[in-house]
Amino acid sequence: MTQVHPTRSLPGSTRVRPVTGQHFSTRVIGSSDLRVLPLALSGNIFGWTADDAATTSILNTFADGGGNFIDTADSYASGRSELMIGKWMRTRRNRDQIVVATKVGKSRDNPGMDAAAIKRSVDASLARLGTSHIDLLYLHVDDESVDFDETLLAVDELIGEGKVRYFGGSDHTGNRLIQARIACGQMGVAPMVAVQAHYNLLHRQEYETGLAHVAAIQGLGVMPRFALASGFLSGKYRQRADLALNSRGHDAAQYLRRRGIKILNALDEVAEEQDESVATIALAWLLNKPGVVAPVVSASRAEQVPELIAAARVQLTRHQSAELDRVSSY
Incomplete structure:
Protein backbone atom coordinates (compact mmCIF):
# COMPACT_ATOMS: atom_id res chain seq x y z
CA MET A 1 0.00 0.00 0.00
CA THR A 2 1.30 3.44 -0.89
CA GLN A 3 2.08 5.65 2.10
CA VAL A 4 1.67 9.39 1.83
CA HIS A 5 3.67 11.89 3.84
CA PRO A 6 3.60 15.70 3.90
CA THR A 7 6.44 17.67 2.38
CA ARG A 8 7.72 21.14 3.14
CA SER A 9 9.02 21.83 -0.36
CA LEU A 10 5.65 22.15 -2.07
CA PRO A 11 2.87 23.61 0.10
CA GLY A 12 -0.33 21.63 -0.25
CA SER A 13 1.39 18.67 -1.87
CA THR A 14 2.37 15.28 -0.56
CA ARG A 15 5.13 12.81 -1.17
CA VAL A 16 4.37 9.27 -2.19
CA ARG A 17 6.67 6.62 -0.79
CA PRO A 18 6.62 3.57 -3.09
CA VAL A 19 8.08 0.25 -2.05
CA THR A 20 11.25 1.07 -3.96
CA GLY A 21 12.07 3.74 -1.38
CA GLN A 22 12.01 6.58 -3.89
CA HIS A 23 10.07 9.76 -3.11
CA PHE A 24 7.74 11.56 -5.49
CA SER A 25 5.72 14.73 -5.11
CA THR A 26 2.12 14.26 -6.12
CA ARG A 27 0.04 16.78 -8.07
CA VAL A 28 -3.60 17.79 -7.85
CA ILE A 29 -5.79 17.55 -10.96
CA GLY A 30 -7.14 21.03 -11.64
CA SER A 31 -9.67 22.20 -9.04
CA SER A 32 -10.45 18.65 -7.91
CA ASP A 33 -9.22 16.88 -4.81
CA LEU A 34 -7.68 14.09 -6.89
CA ARG A 35 -4.01 13.80 -6.01
CA VAL A 36 -1.83 11.66 -8.25
CA LEU A 37 1.70 10.64 -8.98
CA PRO A 38 2.45 12.77 -12.06
CA LEU A 39 2.21 9.92 -14.54
CA ALA A 40 -0.95 8.29 -15.89
CA LEU A 41 -0.57 4.68 -16.97
CA SER A 42 -2.60 4.14 -20.13
CA GLY A 43 -4.68 1.01 -20.50
CA ASN A 44 -4.95 1.40 -24.28
CA ILE A 45 -3.11 -1.88 -24.97
CA PHE A 46 -4.72 -3.94 -22.19
CA GLY A 47 -6.78 -6.68 -23.78
CA TRP A 48 -5.30 -5.88 -27.17
CA THR A 49 -1.53 -6.42 -27.42
CA ALA A 50 -1.18 -7.07 -23.67
CA ASP A 51 -2.83 -10.24 -22.39
CA ASP A 52 -3.96 -10.92 -18.81
CA ALA A 53 -0.51 -11.88 -17.54
CA ALA A 54 1.26 -8.91 -19.15
CA THR A 55 -1.42 -6.48 -18.00
CA THR A 56 -1.26 -7.72 -14.42
CA SER A 57 2.53 -7.48 -14.41
CA ILE A 58 2.49 -3.94 -15.81
CA LEU A 59 -0.12 -2.78 -13.30
CA ASN A 60 1.65 -4.43 -10.38
CA THR A 61 4.96 -2.81 -11.29
CA PHE A 62 3.26 0.57 -11.64
CA ALA A 63 1.52 0.36 -8.27
CA ASP A 64 4.57 -1.07 -6.50
CA GLY A 65 6.57 1.88 -7.85
CA GLY A 66 4.16 4.38 -6.34
CA GLY A 67 1.83 4.91 -9.32
CA ASN A 68 -1.82 5.54 -8.55
CA PHE A 69 -3.32 7.07 -11.74
CA ILE A 70 -4.73 4.75 -14.42
CA ASP A 71 -6.22 5.98 -17.69
CA THR A 72 -8.52 3.87 -19.84
CA ALA A 73 -11.63 4.14 -22.04
CA ASP A 74 -14.79 2.18 -22.71
CA SER A 75 -13.63 1.76 -26.31
CA TYR A 76 -10.19 0.31 -25.51
CA ALA A 77 -10.23 -3.31 -26.70
CA SER A 78 -14.05 -3.06 -26.77
CA GLY A 79 -14.19 -2.71 -22.99
CA ARG A 80 -11.68 -5.43 -22.15
CA SER A 81 -9.22 -2.85 -20.82
CA GLU A 82 -11.72 -1.78 -18.16
CA LEU A 83 -12.50 -5.40 -17.32
CA MET A 84 -8.83 -6.21 -16.78
CA ILE A 85 -8.20 -3.13 -14.67
CA GLY A 86 -11.28 -3.92 -12.58
CA LYS A 87 -10.16 -7.50 -12.05
CA TRP A 88 -6.70 -6.29 -11.01
CA MET A 89 -8.10 -3.80 -8.47
CA ARG A 90 -10.33 -6.47 -6.94
CA ALA A 101 -9.95 7.81 -15.33
CA THR A 102 -12.01 6.48 -18.20
CA LYS A 103 -13.57 7.95 -21.33
CA VAL A 104 -16.93 7.66 -23.03
CA GLY A 105 -18.15 8.57 -26.48
CA LYS A 106 -16.32 6.20 -28.82
CA SER A 107 -17.66 2.80 -27.87
CA ARG A 108 -19.45 0.74 -30.49
CA ASP A 109 -22.45 0.14 -28.20
CA ASN A 110 -22.93 3.72 -26.97
CA PRO A 111 -21.33 6.21 -29.35
CA GLY A 112 -21.75 9.96 -29.11
CA MET A 113 -22.45 12.50 -26.40
CA ASP A 114 -26.22 12.55 -26.03
CA ALA A 115 -27.53 12.08 -22.49
CA ALA A 116 -28.76 8.53 -22.96
CA ALA A 117 -25.48 7.34 -24.50
CA ILE A 118 -23.40 8.93 -21.74
CA LYS A 119 -25.46 7.39 -18.96
CA ARG A 120 -25.46 3.94 -20.56
CA SER A 121 -21.72 4.20 -21.17
CA VAL A 122 -20.95 5.15 -17.58
CA ASP A 123 -23.11 2.35 -16.16
CA ALA A 124 -21.36 -0.13 -18.44
CA SER A 125 -17.92 1.18 -17.43
CA LEU A 126 -18.79 0.97 -13.73
CA ALA A 127 -19.83 -2.66 -14.19
CA ARG A 128 -16.66 -3.57 -16.08
CA LEU A 129 -14.42 -1.76 -13.60
CA GLY A 130 -16.30 -3.28 -10.66
CA THR A 131 -16.52 0.03 -8.86
CA SER A 132 -19.21 2.40 -7.60
CA HIS A 133 -17.66 5.51 -9.09
CA ILE A 134 -15.33 6.85 -11.75
CA ASP A 135 -12.84 9.38 -10.38
CA LEU A 136 -12.30 11.26 -13.64
CA LEU A 137 -14.58 10.89 -16.65
CA TYR A 138 -13.38 12.23 -19.99
CA LEU A 139 -15.62 13.17 -22.89
CA HIS A 140 -13.70 11.16 -25.49
CA VAL A 141 -15.13 13.04 -28.46
CA ASP A 142 -16.41 16.54 -29.12
CA ASP A 143 -19.82 15.62 -30.52
CA GLU A 144 -21.06 18.85 -32.06
CA SER A 145 -24.25 17.11 -33.22
CA VAL A 146 -25.42 17.20 -29.60
CA ASP A 147 -26.11 20.45 -27.77
CA PHE A 148 -23.42 21.03 -25.15
CA ASP A 149 -26.12 21.72 -22.56
CA GLU A 150 -27.46 18.18 -22.90
CA THR A 151 -24.02 16.65 -22.49
CA LEU A 152 -23.07 18.79 -19.50
CA LEU A 153 -26.40 18.26 -17.73
CA ALA A 154 -26.08 14.49 -18.16
CA VAL A 155 -22.59 14.49 -16.66
CA ASP A 156 -23.74 16.72 -13.80
CA GLU A 157 -26.55 14.27 -13.01
CA LEU A 158 -24.01 11.45 -12.88
CA ILE A 159 -21.89 13.51 -10.50
CA GLY A 160 -24.97 14.16 -8.34
CA GLU A 161 -25.65 10.42 -8.25
CA GLY A 162 -22.09 9.72 -7.12
CA LYS A 163 -21.24 7.68 -10.19
CA VAL A 164 -18.69 10.24 -11.40
CA ARG A 165 -16.55 12.49 -9.23
CA TYR A 166 -15.05 14.87 -11.81
CA PHE A 167 -14.90 15.20 -15.57
CA GLY A 168 -12.85 16.69 -18.37
CA GLY A 169 -12.41 17.01 -22.13
CA SER A 170 -10.29 14.90 -24.41
CA ASP A 171 -10.85 16.04 -27.97
CA HIS A 172 -11.88 19.67 -27.51
CA THR A 173 -10.45 22.88 -28.93
CA GLY A 174 -9.84 25.92 -26.77
CA ASN A 175 -12.97 27.58 -28.15
CA ARG A 176 -15.10 24.58 -27.25
CA LEU A 177 -13.67 24.51 -23.74
CA ILE A 178 -14.64 28.17 -23.37
CA GLN A 179 -18.15 27.39 -24.60
CA ALA A 180 -18.38 24.53 -22.11
CA ARG A 181 -17.26 26.70 -19.20
CA ILE A 182 -19.80 29.41 -20.09
CA ALA A 183 -22.57 26.81 -20.37
CA CYS A 184 -21.63 25.26 -17.03
CA GLY A 185 -21.74 28.66 -15.38
CA GLN A 186 -25.12 29.55 -16.87
CA MET A 187 -26.67 26.23 -15.87
CA GLY A 188 -24.97 26.03 -12.48
CA VAL A 189 -23.49 22.59 -13.14
CA ALA A 190 -20.07 21.15 -12.38
CA PRO A 191 -17.33 22.43 -14.74
CA MET A 192 -14.49 20.46 -16.30
CA VAL A 193 -11.37 20.06 -14.18
CA ALA A 194 -9.05 18.44 -16.73
CA VAL A 195 -8.21 18.10 -20.39
CA GLN A 196 -6.17 15.65 -22.42
CA ALA A 197 -4.13 17.11 -25.26
CA HIS A 198 -1.77 15.83 -27.94
CA TYR A 199 1.49 17.24 -26.61
CA ASN A 200 5.12 16.16 -26.68
CA LEU A 201 8.54 17.39 -27.83
CA LEU A 202 7.66 16.63 -31.44
CA HIS A 203 4.12 17.99 -31.34
CA ARG A 204 4.10 21.34 -29.53
CA GLN A 205 2.53 24.04 -31.65
CA GLU A 206 -1.10 22.91 -31.58
CA TYR A 207 -1.21 22.83 -27.79
CA GLU A 208 1.12 25.70 -26.91
CA THR A 209 -0.45 28.24 -29.28
CA GLY A 210 -4.06 27.47 -28.40
CA LEU A 211 -5.20 25.08 -25.74
CA ALA A 212 -2.51 25.96 -23.19
CA HIS A 213 -3.86 29.48 -22.67
CA VAL A 214 -7.44 28.31 -22.18
CA ALA A 215 -6.38 25.51 -19.83
CA ALA A 216 -4.40 27.99 -17.74
CA ILE A 217 -7.26 30.48 -17.50
CA GLN A 218 -9.71 27.77 -16.50
CA GLY A 219 -7.28 26.06 -14.13
CA LEU A 220 -7.57 22.73 -15.94
CA GLY A 221 -5.18 19.93 -15.18
CA VAL A 222 -3.45 18.99 -18.44
CA MET A 223 -2.76 15.35 -19.29
CA PRO A 224 -0.54 15.14 -22.41
CA ARG A 225 -1.41 12.13 -24.55
CA PHE A 226 0.99 10.60 -27.09
CA ALA A 227 3.59 11.82 -24.59
CA LEU A 228 6.31 9.64 -26.14
CA ALA A 229 5.15 10.09 -29.76
CA SER A 230 4.25 6.43 -30.36
CA GLY A 231 7.49 5.35 -28.73
CA PHE A 232 9.78 7.50 -30.88
CA LEU A 233 10.83 9.62 -27.88
CA SER A 234 11.93 6.49 -26.05
CA GLY A 235 14.85 6.41 -28.47
CA LYS A 236 14.17 2.94 -29.83
CA TYR A 237 13.70 4.10 -33.40
CA ARG A 238 17.00 5.39 -34.77
CA GLN A 239 16.92 4.08 -38.32
CA ARG A 240 14.40 2.67 -40.76
CA ALA A 241 15.21 -0.92 -39.86
CA ASP A 242 14.09 -0.28 -36.27
CA LEU A 243 10.55 0.52 -37.38
CA ALA A 244 9.86 -3.07 -38.38
CA LEU A 245 10.81 -4.41 -34.96
CA ASN A 246 7.75 -3.03 -33.16
CA SER A 247 4.01 -3.00 -33.86
CA ARG A 248 3.96 0.78 -33.37
CA GLY A 249 6.84 1.39 -35.75
CA HIS A 250 4.46 2.49 -38.48
CA ASP A 251 3.13 5.31 -36.26
CA ALA A 252 6.63 6.42 -35.30
CA ALA A 253 7.91 6.49 -38.90
CA GLN A 254 6.68 10.05 -39.43
CA TYR A 255 9.18 11.34 -36.85
CA LEU A 256 12.27 9.65 -38.26
CA ARG A 257 13.42 12.81 -39.98
CA ARG A 258 15.96 15.56 -39.39
CA ARG A 259 14.01 17.34 -36.64
CA GLY A 260 13.22 14.07 -34.87
CA ILE A 261 16.86 12.99 -34.90
CA LYS A 262 17.96 16.39 -33.56
CA ILE A 263 15.53 16.02 -30.67
CA LEU A 264 16.75 12.48 -29.94
CA ASN A 265 20.36 13.69 -29.94
CA ALA A 266 19.50 16.41 -27.43
CA LEU A 267 17.60 13.90 -25.29
CA ASP A 268 20.64 11.59 -25.41
CA GLU A 269 22.86 14.34 -23.98
CA VAL A 270 20.48 15.22 -21.18
CA ALA A 271 19.84 11.55 -20.41
CA GLU A 272 23.59 10.98 -20.05
CA GLU A 273 23.95 14.03 -17.79
CA GLN A 274 21.03 12.90 -15.62
CA ASP A 275 21.93 9.20 -15.78
CA GLU A 276 18.38 8.44 -16.89
CA SER A 277 16.74 6.96 -19.97
CA VAL A 278 15.70 8.98 -22.99
CA ALA A 279 12.02 8.26 -22.27
CA THR A 280 12.42 9.52 -18.71
CA ILE A 281 13.85 12.83 -19.92
CA ALA A 282 11.15 13.30 -22.58
CA LEU A 283 8.49 12.92 -19.89
CA ALA A 284 10.39 15.12 -17.43
CA TRP A 285 10.38 17.89 -20.06
CA LEU A 286 6.59 17.71 -20.20
CA LEU A 287 6.34 17.77 -16.41
CA ASN A 288 8.28 21.06 -16.42
CA LYS A 289 5.55 22.75 -18.44
CA PRO A 290 2.92 24.92 -16.71
CA GLY A 291 -0.37 23.20 -16.02
CA VAL A 292 0.83 19.71 -16.91
CA VAL A 293 -0.25 17.24 -14.23
CA ALA A 294 0.51 13.81 -15.65
CA PRO A 295 1.57 12.60 -19.11
CA VAL A 296 -0.43 9.60 -20.30
CA VAL A 297 1.93 6.77 -21.25
CA SER A 298 1.53 3.10 -22.06
CA ALA A 299 4.02 0.31 -21.42
CA SER A 300 4.05 -2.94 -23.37
CA ARG A 301 6.21 -4.69 -20.76
CA ALA A 302 6.55 -4.32 -17.00
CA GLU A 303 10.29 -3.71 -17.43
CA GLN A 304 9.50 -0.38 -19.12
CA VAL A 305 7.46 1.01 -16.22
CA PRO A 306 10.25 2.10 -13.83
CA GLU A 307 11.80 4.47 -16.38
CA LEU A 308 8.39 6.06 -16.92
CA ILE A 309 7.79 6.55 -13.20
CA ALA A 310 11.31 7.96 -12.82
CA ALA A 311 10.24 11.10 -14.70
CA ALA A 312 8.31 12.15 -11.60
CA ARG A 313 11.49 12.64 -9.61
CA VAL A 314 13.85 14.02 -12.29
CA GLN A 315 14.65 17.72 -12.03
CA LEU A 316 15.95 19.15 -15.28
CA THR A 317 18.31 22.09 -15.05
CA ARG A 318 17.32 25.39 -16.59
CA HIS A 319 19.92 24.86 -19.31
CA GLN A 320 18.66 21.36 -20.10
CA SER A 321 15.06 22.54 -20.40
CA ALA A 322 16.07 25.47 -22.59
CA GLU A 323 18.11 23.24 -24.90
CA LEU A 324 15.22 20.81 -25.35
CA ASP A 325 12.93 23.77 -26.03
CA ARG A 326 15.36 25.06 -28.64
CA VAL A 327 15.84 21.87 -30.64
CA SER A 328 12.11 21.12 -30.64
CA SER A 329 10.99 24.65 -31.52
CA TYR A 330 8.47 25.07 -34.31
Whole structure:
Protein backbone atom coordinates (compact mmCIF):
# COMPACT_ATOMS: atom_id res chain seq x y z
CA MET A 1 0.00 0.00 0.00
CA THR A 2 1.30 3.44 -0.89
CA GLN A 3 2.08 5.65 2.10
CA VAL A 4 1.67 9.39 1.83
CA HIS A 5 3.67 11.89 3.84
CA PRO A 6 3.60 15.70 3.90
CA THR A 7 6.44 17.67 2.38
CA ARG A 8 7.72 21.14 3.14
CA SER A 9 9.02 21.83 -0.36
CA LEU A 10 5.65 22.15 -2.07
CA PRO A 11 2.87 23.61 0.10
CA GLY A 12 -0.33 21.63 -0.25
CA SER A 13 1.39 18.67 -1.87
CA THR A 14 2.37 15.28 -0.56
CA ARG A 15 5.13 12.81 -1.17
CA VAL A 16 4.37 9.27 -2.19
CA ARG A 17 6.67 6.62 -0.79
CA PRO A 18 6.62 3.57 -3.09
CA VAL A 19 8.08 0.25 -2.05
CA THR A 20 11.25 1.07 -3.96
CA GLY A 21 12.07 3.74 -1.38
CA GLN A 22 12.01 6.58 -3.89
CA HIS A 23 10.07 9.76 -3.11
CA PHE A 24 7.74 11.56 -5.49
CA SER A 25 5.72 14.73 -5.11
CA THR A 26 2.12 14.26 -6.12
CA ARG A 27 0.04 16.78 -8.07
CA VAL A 28 -3.60 17.79 -7.85
CA ILE A 29 -5.79 17.55 -10.96
CA GLY A 30 -7.14 21.03 -11.64
CA SER A 31 -9.67 22.20 -9.04
CA SER A 32 -10.45 18.65 -7.91
CA ASP A 33 -9.22 16.88 -4.81
CA LEU A 34 -7.68 14.09 -6.89
CA ARG A 35 -4.01 13.80 -6.01
CA VAL A 36 -1.83 11.66 -8.25
CA LEU A 37 1.70 10.64 -8.98
CA PRO A 38 2.45 12.77 -12.06
CA LEU A 39 2.21 9.92 -14.54
CA ALA A 40 -0.95 8.29 -15.89
CA LEU A 41 -0.57 4.68 -16.97
CA SER A 42 -2.60 4.14 -20.13
CA GLY A 43 -4.68 1.01 -20.50
CA ASN A 44 -4.95 1.40 -24.28
CA ILE A 45 -3.11 -1.88 -24.97
CA PHE A 46 -4.72 -3.94 -22.19
CA GLY A 47 -6.78 -6.68 -23.78
CA TRP A 48 -5.30 -5.88 -27.17
CA THR A 49 -1.53 -6.42 -27.42
CA ALA A 50 -1.18 -7.07 -23.67
CA ASP A 51 -2.83 -10.24 -22.39
CA ASP A 52 -3.96 -10.92 -18.81
CA ALA A 53 -0.51 -11.88 -17.54
CA ALA A 54 1.26 -8.91 -19.15
CA THR A 55 -1.42 -6.48 -18.00
CA THR A 56 -1.26 -7.72 -14.42
CA SER A 57 2.53 -7.48 -14.41
CA ILE A 58 2.49 -3.94 -15.81
CA LEU A 59 -0.12 -2.78 -13.30
CA ASN A 60 1.65 -4.43 -10.38
CA THR A 61 4.96 -2.81 -11.29
CA PHE A 62 3.26 0.57 -11.64
CA ALA A 63 1.52 0.36 -8.27
CA ASP A 64 4.57 -1.07 -6.50
CA GLY A 65 6.57 1.88 -7.85
CA GLY A 66 4.16 4.38 -6.34
CA GLY A 67 1.83 4.91 -9.32
CA ASN A 68 -1.82 5.54 -8.55
CA PHE A 69 -3.32 7.07 -11.74
CA ILE A 70 -4.73 4.75 -14.42
CA ASP A 71 -6.22 5.98 -17.69
CA THR A 72 -8.52 3.87 -19.84
CA ALA A 73 -11.63 4.14 -22.04
CA ASP A 74 -14.79 2.18 -22.71
CA SER A 75 -13.63 1.76 -26.31
CA TYR A 76 -10.19 0.31 -25.51
CA ALA A 77 -10.23 -3.31 -26.70
CA SER A 78 -14.05 -3.06 -26.77
CA GLY A 79 -14.19 -2.71 -22.99
CA ARG A 80 -11.68 -5.43 -22.15
CA SER A 81 -9.22 -2.85 -20.82
CA GLU A 82 -11.72 -1.78 -18.16
CA LEU A 83 -12.50 -5.40 -17.32
CA MET A 84 -8.83 -6.21 -16.78
CA ILE A 85 -8.20 -3.13 -14.67
CA GLY A 86 -11.28 -3.92 -12.58
CA LYS A 87 -10.16 -7.50 -12.05
CA TRP A 88 -6.70 -6.29 -11.01
CA MET A 89 -8.10 -3.80 -8.47
CA ARG A 90 -10.33 -6.47 -6.94
CA THR A 91 -7.43 -8.89 -6.68
CA ARG A 92 -5.16 -6.32 -5.03
CA ARG A 93 -8.01 -4.75 -3.06
CA ASN A 94 -6.58 -1.34 -3.82
CA ARG A 95 -9.50 0.54 -5.37
CA ASP A 96 -9.29 3.25 -2.69
CA GLN A 97 -5.63 3.90 -3.56
CA ILE A 98 -6.20 4.24 -7.32
CA VAL A 99 -7.45 7.25 -9.26
CA VAL A 100 -9.37 5.77 -12.18
CA ALA A 101 -9.95 7.81 -15.33
CA THR A 102 -12.01 6.48 -18.20
CA LYS A 103 -13.57 7.95 -21.33
CA VAL A 104 -16.93 7.66 -23.03
CA GLY A 105 -18.15 8.57 -26.48
CA LYS A 106 -16.32 6.20 -28.82
CA SER A 107 -17.66 2.80 -27.87
CA ARG A 108 -19.45 0.74 -30.49
CA ASP A 109 -22.45 0.14 -28.20
CA ASN A 110 -22.93 3.72 -26.97
CA PRO A 111 -21.33 6.21 -29.35
CA GLY A 112 -21.75 9.96 -29.11
CA MET A 113 -22.45 12.50 -26.40
CA ASP A 114 -26.22 12.55 -26.03
CA ALA A 115 -27.53 12.08 -22.49
CA ALA A 116 -28.76 8.53 -22.96
CA ALA A 117 -25.48 7.34 -24.50
CA ILE A 118 -23.40 8.93 -21.74
CA LYS A 119 -25.46 7.39 -18.96
CA ARG A 120 -25.46 3.94 -20.56
CA SER A 121 -21.72 4.20 -21.17
CA VAL A 122 -20.95 5.15 -17.58
CA ASP A 123 -23.11 2.35 -16.16
CA ALA A 124 -21.36 -0.13 -18.44
CA SER A 125 -17.92 1.18 -17.43
CA LEU A 126 -18.79 0.97 -13.73
CA ALA A 127 -19.83 -2.66 -14.19
CA ARG A 128 -16.66 -3.57 -16.08
CA LEU A 129 -14.42 -1.76 -13.60
CA GLY A 130 -16.30 -3.28 -10.66
CA THR A 131 -16.52 0.03 -8.86
CA SER A 132 -19.21 2.40 -7.60
CA HIS A 133 -17.66 5.51 -9.09
CA ILE A 134 -15.33 6.85 -11.75
CA ASP A 135 -12.84 9.38 -10.38
CA LEU A 136 -12.30 11.26 -13.64
CA LEU A 137 -14.58 10.89 -16.65
CA TYR A 138 -13.38 12.23 -19.99
CA LEU A 139 -15.62 13.17 -22.89
CA HIS A 140 -13.70 11.16 -25.49
CA VAL A 141 -15.13 13.04 -28.46
CA ASP A 142 -16.41 16.54 -29.12
CA ASP A 143 -19.82 15.62 -30.52
CA GLU A 144 -21.06 18.85 -32.06
CA SER A 145 -24.25 17.11 -33.22
CA VAL A 146 -25.42 17.20 -29.60
CA ASP A 147 -26.11 20.45 -27.77
CA PHE A 148 -23.42 21.03 -25.15
CA ASP A 149 -26.12 21.72 -22.56
CA GLU A 150 -27.46 18.18 -22.90
CA THR A 151 -24.02 16.65 -22.49
CA LEU A 152 -23.07 18.79 -19.50
CA LEU A 153 -26.40 18.26 -17.73
CA ALA A 154 -26.08 14.49 -18.16
CA VAL A 155 -22.59 14.49 -16.66
CA ASP A 156 -23.74 16.72 -13.80
CA GLU A 157 -26.55 14.27 -13.01
CA LEU A 158 -24.01 11.45 -12.88
CA ILE A 159 -21.89 13.51 -10.50
CA GLY A 160 -24.97 14.16 -8.34
CA GLU A 161 -25.65 10.42 -8.25
CA GLY A 162 -22.09 9.72 -7.12
CA LYS A 163 -21.24 7.68 -10.19
CA VAL A 164 -18.69 10.24 -11.40
CA ARG A 165 -16.55 12.49 -9.23
CA TYR A 166 -15.05 14.87 -11.81
CA PHE A 167 -14.90 15.20 -15.57
CA GLY A 168 -12.85 16.69 -18.37
CA GLY A 169 -12.41 17.01 -22.13
CA SER A 170 -10.29 14.90 -24.41
CA ASP A 171 -10.85 16.04 -27.97
CA HIS A 172 -11.88 19.67 -27.51
CA THR A 173 -10.45 22.88 -28.93
CA GLY A 174 -9.84 25.92 -26.77
CA ASN A 175 -12.97 27.58 -28.15
CA ARG A 176 -15.10 24.58 -27.25
CA LEU A 177 -13.67 24.51 -23.74
CA ILE A 178 -14.64 28.17 -23.37
CA GLN A 179 -18.15 27.39 -24.60
CA ALA A 180 -18.38 24.53 -22.11
CA ARG A 181 -17.26 26.70 -19.20
CA ILE A 182 -19.80 29.41 -20.09
CA ALA A 183 -22.57 26.81 -20.37
CA CYS A 184 -21.63 25.26 -17.03
CA GLY A 185 -21.74 28.66 -15.38
CA GLN A 186 -25.12 29.55 -16.87
CA MET A 187 -26.67 26.23 -15.87
CA GLY A 188 -24.97 26.03 -12.48
CA VAL A 189 -23.49 22.59 -13.14
CA ALA A 190 -20.07 21.15 -12.38
CA PRO A 191 -17.33 22.43 -14.74
CA MET A 192 -14.49 20.46 -16.30
CA VAL A 193 -11.37 20.06 -14.18
CA ALA A 194 -9.05 18.44 -16.73
CA VAL A 195 -8.21 18.10 -20.39
CA GLN A 196 -6.17 15.65 -22.42
CA ALA A 197 -4.13 17.11 -25.26
CA HIS A 198 -1.77 15.83 -27.94
CA TYR A 199 1.49 17.24 -26.61
CA ASN A 200 5.12 16.16 -26.68
CA LEU A 201 8.54 17.39 -27.83
CA LEU A 202 7.66 16.63 -31.44
CA HIS A 203 4.12 17.99 -31.34
CA ARG A 204 4.10 21.34 -29.53
CA GLN A 205 2.53 24.04 -31.65
CA GLU A 206 -1.10 22.91 -31.58
CA TYR A 207 -1.21 22.83 -27.79
CA GLU A 208 1.12 25.70 -26.91
CA THR A 209 -0.45 28.24 -29.28
CA GLY A 210 -4.06 27.47 -28.40
CA LEU A 211 -5.20 25.08 -25.74
CA ALA A 212 -2.51 25.96 -23.19
CA HIS A 213 -3.86 29.48 -22.67
CA VAL A 214 -7.44 28.31 -22.18
CA ALA A 215 -6.38 25.51 -19.83
CA ALA A 216 -4.40 27.99 -17.74
CA ILE A 217 -7.26 30.48 -17.50
CA GLN A 218 -9.71 27.77 -16.50
CA GLY A 219 -7.28 26.06 -14.13
CA LEU A 220 -7.57 22.73 -15.94
CA GLY A 221 -5.18 19.93 -15.18
CA VAL A 222 -3.45 18.99 -18.44
CA MET A 223 -2.76 15.35 -19.29
CA PRO A 224 -0.54 15.14 -22.41
CA ARG A 225 -1.41 12.13 -24.55
CA PHE A 226 0.99 10.60 -27.09
CA ALA A 227 3.59 11.82 -24.59
CA LEU A 228 6.31 9.64 -26.14
CA ALA A 229 5.15 10.09 -29.76
CA SER A 230 4.25 6.43 -30.36
CA GLY A 231 7.49 5.35 -28.73
CA PHE A 232 9.78 7.50 -30.88
CA LEU A 233 10.83 9.62 -27.88
CA SER A 234 11.93 6.49 -26.05
CA GLY A 235 14.85 6.41 -28.47
CA LYS A 236 14.17 2.94 -29.83
CA TYR A 237 13.70 4.10 -33.40
CA ARG A 238 17.00 5.39 -34.77
CA GLN A 239 16.92 4.08 -38.32
CA ARG A 240 14.40 2.67 -40.76
CA ALA A 241 15.21 -0.92 -39.86
CA ASP A 242 14.09 -0.28 -36.27
CA LEU A 243 10.55 0.52 -37.38
CA ALA A 244 9.86 -3.07 -38.38
CA LEU A 245 10.81 -4.41 -34.96
CA ASN A 246 7.75 -3.03 -33.16
CA SER A 247 4.01 -3.00 -33.86
CA ARG A 248 3.96 0.78 -33.37
CA GLY A 249 6.84 1.39 -35.75
CA HIS A 250 4.46 2.49 -38.48
CA ASP A 251 3.13 5.31 -36.26
CA ALA A 252 6.63 6.42 -35.30
CA ALA A 253 7.91 6.49 -38.90
CA GLN A 254 6.68 10.05 -39.43
CA TYR A 255 9.18 11.34 -36.85
CA LEU A 256 12.27 9.65 -38.26
CA ARG A 257 13.42 12.81 -39.98
CA ARG A 258 15.96 15.56 -39.39
CA ARG A 259 14.01 17.34 -36.64
CA GLY A 260 13.22 14.07 -34.87
CA ILE A 261 16.86 12.99 -34.90
CA LYS A 262 17.96 16.39 -33.56
CA ILE A 263 15.53 16.02 -30.67
CA LEU A 264 16.75 12.48 -29.94
CA ASN A 265 20.36 13.69 -29.94
CA ALA A 266 19.50 16.41 -27.43
CA LEU A 267 17.60 13.90 -25.29
CA ASP A 268 20.64 11.59 -25.41
CA GLU A 269 22.86 14.34 -23.98
CA VAL A 270 20.48 15.22 -21.18
CA ALA A 271 19.84 11.55 -20.41
CA GLU A 272 23.59 10.98 -20.05
CA GLU A 273 23.95 14.03 -17.79
CA GLN A 274 21.03 12.90 -15.62
CA ASP A 275 21.93 9.20 -15.78
CA GLU A 276 18.38 8.44 -16.89
CA SER A 277 16.74 6.96 -19.97
CA VAL A 278 15.70 8.98 -22.99
CA ALA A 279 12.02 8.26 -22.27
CA THR A 280 12.42 9.52 -18.71
CA ILE A 281 13.85 12.83 -19.92
CA ALA A 282 11.15 13.30 -22.58
CA LEU A 283 8.49 12.92 -19.89
CA ALA A 284 10.39 15.12 -17.43
CA TRP A 285 10.38 17.89 -20.06
CA LEU A 286 6.59 17.71 -20.20
CA LEU A 287 6.34 17.77 -16.41
CA ASN A 288 8.28 21.06 -16.42
CA LYS A 289 5.55 22.75 -18.44
CA PRO A 290 2.92 24.92 -16.71
CA GLY A 291 -0.37 23.20 -16.02
CA VAL A 292 0.83 19.71 -16.91
CA VAL A 293 -0.25 17.24 -14.23
CA ALA A 294 0.51 13.81 -15.65
CA PRO A 295 1.57 12.60 -19.11
CA VAL A 296 -0.43 9.60 -20.30
CA VAL A 297 1.93 6.77 -21.25
CA SER A 298 1.53 3.10 -22.06
CA ALA A 299 4.02 0.31 -21.42
CA SER A 300 4.05 -2.94 -23.37
CA ARG A 301 6.21 -4.69 -20.76
CA ALA A 302 6.55 -4.32 -17.00
CA GLU A 303 10.29 -3.71 -17.43
CA GLN A 304 9.50 -0.38 -19.12
CA VAL A 305 7.46 1.01 -16.22
CA PRO A 306 10.25 2.10 -13.83
CA GLU A 307 11.80 4.47 -16.38
CA LEU A 308 8.39 6.06 -16.92
CA ILE A 309 7.79 6.55 -13.20
CA ALA A 310 11.31 7.96 -12.82
CA ALA A 311 10.24 11.10 -14.70
CA ALA A 312 8.31 12.15 -11.60
CA ARG A 313 11.49 12.64 -9.61
CA VAL A 314 13.85 14.02 -12.29
CA GLN A 315 14.65 17.72 -12.03
CA LEU A 316 15.95 19.15 -15.28
CA THR A 317 18.31 22.09 -15.05
CA ARG A 318 17.32 25.39 -16.59
CA HIS A 319 19.92 24.86 -19.31
CA GLN A 320 18.66 21.36 -20.10
CA SER A 321 15.06 22.54 -20.40
CA ALA A 322 16.07 25.47 -22.59
CA GLU A 323 18.11 23.24 -24.90
CA LEU A 324 15.22 20.81 -25.35
CA ASP A 325 12.93 23.77 -26.03
CA ARG A 326 15.36 25.06 -28.64
CA VAL A 327 15.84 21.87 -30.64
CA SER A 328 12.11 21.12 -30.64
CA SER A 329 10.99 24.65 -31.52
CA TYR A 330 8.47 25.07 -34.31
